[in-house]
Amino acid sequence: MSRPHPPLALLVPALLVVALLAPAARAAADQTPPSPATVTATVTDASRTHGAPAVRLGRVLELVNRARSQARTCGGVEHRAVPRIVREARLDRAAGRFARLMARRDFVSHESPDGSDPGDRIRREGYRWTSYGENVAAGQATPAAVVRAWLGSPGHCAVIMSPFREIGIGHGHRAGATYRHYWVLDLASRRGRG
Numbered sequence: 001m002s003r004p005h006p007p008l009a010l011l012v013p014a015l016l017v018v019a020l021l022a023p024a025a026r027a028a029a030d031q032t033p034p035s036p037a038t039v040t041a042t043v044t045d046a047s048r049t050h051g052a053p054a055v056r057l058g059r060v061l062e063l064v065n066r067a068r069s070q071a072r073t074c075g076g077v078e079h080r081a082v083p084r085i086v087r088e089a090r091l092d093r094a095a096g097r098f099a100r101l102m103a104r105r106d107f108v109s110h111e112s113p114d115g116s117d118p119g120d121r122i123r124r125e126g127y128r129w130t131s132y133g134e135n136v137a138a139g140q141a142t143p144a145a146v147v148r149a150w151l152g153s154p155g156h157c158a159v160i161m162s163p164f165r166e167i168g169i170g171h172g173h174r175a176g177a178t179y180r181h182y183w184v185l186d187l188a189s190r191r192g193r194g
Helices: 023-028 053-068 089-105 118-124 143-151 154-160
Strands: 010-012 015-021 072-074 077-079 129-138 166-173 181-190
Touching: 053 143, 053 154, 053 166, 053 181, 072 154, 077 154, 089 118, 089 166, 089 181, 118 129, 118 181, 129 143, 129 154, 143 154, 143 181, 154 181
Parallel strands: none
Antiparallel strands: 010 015, 015 129, 072 077, 129 181, 166 181
């Protein structure tokens, strides 16, 4: 049985961005983000251009933490500054595998072709979350461009400004694909951590 597809989110031609917060995280974000989007695009694989993968993903973390360090308005909703977020290996695996899967299987969505959602994918990596949020984007060639796009979108900005404690960052790339670059942020807090 397939799940119904929510509405499309298209910010700018050649720029696709979607956000998802788990129900438990929505209240913490002081805003319910728009429903998750499902977008079909031509996509594929591999993180080998525009800077070494580890450096590129580290830059995303740096920019996310810079954004979190300042109070900001996301779509008219005020958000206080929140503590720095740290990379977590299981979240990195979930985000990285999903970014590469979207690239390889030619889709952009929060739902995997197998029907799993971000919470399922994060749990599959052994991470026992109490809340999570996911941002997905396509078309931005650099960490600065993708973080700028997320911060310019109310729902994505709210995910970044939510009080999650840990983050996973993923990127998929293929030169011949329509959008070339595919990004995933999986942010979460887990059981047993204050």
